[in-house]
Amino acid sequence: MLLGNGKTPFLETVVLKAIVSGALAEKVRNGRCRCALSLTSPLDDMSSRIDDLEKNIADLMTQAGVEELEGENKIPATQKS
Numbered sequence: 001m002l003l004g005n006g007k008t009p010f011l012e013t014v015v016l017k018a019i020v021s022g023a024l025a026e027k028v029r030n031g032r033c034r035c036a037l038s039l040t041s042p043l044d045d046m047s048s049r050i051d052d053l054e055k056n057i058a059d060l061m062t063q064a065g066v067e068e069l070e071g072e073n074k075i076p077a078t079q080k081s
Contacts, residue, residue, distance in 0.1 A: 017047055 021043075
């Protein structure tokens with residue numbers, strides 16, 4: 001789904017980020033997770049790479065002249081009526 005801001009969100013990624021972030025934060029607050037520091041940096045790196053990938057996909061779609069229609073069907077912008 002292409003939003004007006006040009007970003008292409010991956011719903012699964014967003015949900016996963018929220019779940020993992022929330023679970024880690026809760027464990028850290030409760031002092032039950034010694035692994036939080038070792039996991040936080042790789043998760044931040046992964047999140048940053050996913051954000052970059054989403055931006056690159058949106059840029060490529062724009063360069064190709066592809067616009068999202070209702071659903072997942074895509075056509076070149078030059079073929080629009």
